[in-house]
Amino acid sequence: MYESKPMKNKYRDLIEQTFDFPQAEFQLADNQLHFHHIDLNALVKKYGTPFKFSYLPVIGEKIDLCRQWFQNAFEEHNYKGKYHYSYCTKSSHFDFVLKECLKKQVNIETSSAFDIDIIIYLFNQGLLNDDIYVLCNGYKTKEYILKIAELIDLGFHRIIPIIDSFDEFEILDEMIDTPLEIGIRIASEEDPKFEFYTSRLGIGYKDIVPFFKKRLKGHPKFKVSMLHFFVNTGIRDNAYYWNELRKFINVYTDLIKADAPICHLDIGGGFPIKNSLAFEFDYQYMITEIVAQIKQEAESVGAEHPNIFTEFGSFTVAESGGTIYSVVNQKKQNDKEQWNMIDSSFMTTLPDTWAINKRFVMLPINRWGDKYERVFLGGMTCDSDDYYNSEQHINAIYLPEFKMNDPLYIGFFNTGAYQESISGYGGIKHCLIPSPKHIIIDKDENGAFTDYVYREEQTSQDMLQVLGYR
Numbered sequence: 231m232y233e234s235k236p237m238k239n240k241y242r243d244l245i246e247q248t249f250d251f252p253q254a255e256f257q258l259a260d261n262q263l264h265f266h267h268i269d270l271n272a273l274v275k276k277y278g279t280p281f282k283f284s285y286l287p288v289i290g291e292k293i294d295l296c297r298q299w300f301q302n303a304f305e306e307h308n309y310k311g312k313y314h315y316s317y318c319t320k321s322s323h324f325d326f327v328l329k330e331c332l333k334k335q336v337n338i339e340t341s342s343a344f345d346i347d348i349i350i351y352l353f354n355q356g357l358l359n360d361d362i363y364v365l366c367n368g369y370k371t372k373e374y375i376l377k378i379a380e381l382i383d384l385g386f387h388r389i390i391p392i393i394d395s396f397d398e399f400e401i402l403d404e405m406i407d408t409p410l411e412i413g414i415r416i417a418s419e420e421d422p423k424f425e426f427y428t429s430r431l432g433i434g435y436k437d438i439v440p441f442f443k444k445r446l447k448g449h450p451k452f453k454v455s456m457l458h459f460f461v462n463t464g465i466r467d468n469a470y471y472w473n474e475l476r477k478f479i480n481v482y483t484d485l486i487k488a489d490a491p492i493c494h495l496d497i498g499g500g501f502p503i504k505n506s507l508a509f510e511f512d513y514q515y516m517i518t519e520i521v522a523q524i525k526q527e528a529e530s531v532g533a534e535h536p537n538i539f540t541e542f543g544s545f546t547v548a549e550s551g552g553t554i555y556s557v558v559n560q561k562k563q564n565d566k567e568q569w570n571m572i573d574s575s576f577m578t579t580l581p582d583t584w585a586i587n588k589r590f591v592m593l594p595i596n597r598w599g600d601k602y603e604r605v606f607l608g609g610m611t612c613d614s615d616d617y618y619n620s621e622q623h624i625n626a627i628y629l630p631e632f633k634m635n636d637p638l639y640i641g642f643f644n645t646g647a648y649q650e651s652i653s654g655y656g657g658i659k660h661c662l663i664p665s666p667k668h669i670i671i672d673k674d675e676n677g678a679f680t681d682y683v684y685r686e687e688q689t690s691q692d693m694l695q696v697l698g699y700r
């Protein structure tokens with residue numbers, strides 16, 4: 231006789247059978263999803279959907295984690311240089327993000343003139359001091375260089391503009407009168423799958439040593455102290471990355487041999503973030519290996535171990551953010567395709583899903599004990615590209631079955647980097663679908679969660695103002 235086993239057809243079964251679950255940041259309580267033990271369903275009930283949230287403690291935890299990995303690597307290899315965590319502001323410029331970062335005394339990487347205004351603001355508020363490193367990347371317009379000069383006048387003495395082209399150096403030379411450290415950005419070769427061969431950002435490998443000898447060696451004002459590189463695909467354990475890193479280190483040793491005073495290596499941003507429940511990445515291994523390679527090559531040319539800088543943007547802030555929607559309806563377009571329609575737009579709230587087919591962790595907030603079904607997810611704009619499905623997701627999308635009278639809420643997680651600046655937070659929006667409200671979640675001194683509305687949902691008046699209907 232068979233003993234009949236219970237059917238494993240609940241959403242919860244699906245996830246538990248497919249992934250290691252629960253995970254550090256995702257737990258279930260009563261068939262509802264908690265994120266870092268935050269009861270998301272309670273937030274949905276309190277604030278309604280759609281909303282974005284930022285959970286601040288994650289930011290400091292990431293910075294601590296990364297510093298610990300570098301410390302471990304330095305100890306393992308008896309590395310004598312220093313590690314400098316720098317936050318890349320372009321991944322999220324919000325005041326609450328910068329303030330969290332500054333609690334950890336990070337350095338800052340900027341990309342444009344307005345970024346420097348953020349630094350001046352924070353300085354005037356007493357939230358940062360003038361001995362942080364300010365790494366100025368990005369295209370140096372005259373306005374940007376004037377702002378750099380303003381920072382120098384305010385007493386900032388660790389500003390390192392990172393030269394992106396020969397012309398940029400000449401303009402800097404004309405406009406800045408004081409002694410200054412500068413960096414050079416190496417233009418990496420793009421990933422072979424990419425449509426360009428060499429990055430448009432930075433100076434080609436072969437041109438750097440001749441440029442140093444011709445224009446920088448013995449320069450009366452500028453000391454080249456930093457070499458910088460950033461690989462578009464990010465830091466990954468693949469042949470492409472290791473190959474680019476090797477070329478970068480070779481330029482460094484060639485510069486040392488040419489008597490360049492380089493004492494800082496900036497390995498850029500691009501540390502990956504968790505984009506699915508199956509995500510695996512050995513951060514410690516990558517850092518240890520990078521440190522080992524830098525040490526070996528520095529010693530081979532008799533140089534002191536250089537200081538290592540990183541400019542992690544996504545890694546710092548992405549996993550602090552999430553976006554919650556309701557499924558408001560289901561449209562069955564044929565036997566195979568049923569569309570769960572959300573109460574907002576993917577294109578405008580998570581533009582990377584549309585622009586670069588980016589994946590995020592997507593999970594229902596409630597009804598994990600219900601049967602599941604395969605669906606597509608559609609946004610509210612009338613644009614046929616406003617969707618999220620298996621092209622962007624790791625697999626087909628499964629969610630608890632749609633029921634008209636039993637609301638289903640879904641969350642996209644680790645969305646805290648770039649989505650706001652790329653979508654133009656608070657500006658006009660495709661089909662005038664408003665920016666959702668934005669909730670900040672934090673912990674108080676007793677470890678209890680606190681939450682408040684940082685920004686209300688955009689109003690019609692807001693948008694009409696931008697459009698000139700005043």
Ligand SMILES: Cc1ncc(COP(=O)(O)O)c(C=O)c1O
Nearest residue numbers: 318367499500501541542543544
């Ligand atoms: C020069 C530079 N540094 C750092 C970053 C941050 O990259 P990520 O957010 O992947 O860490 C970027 C991103 O474009 C960059 O261009």
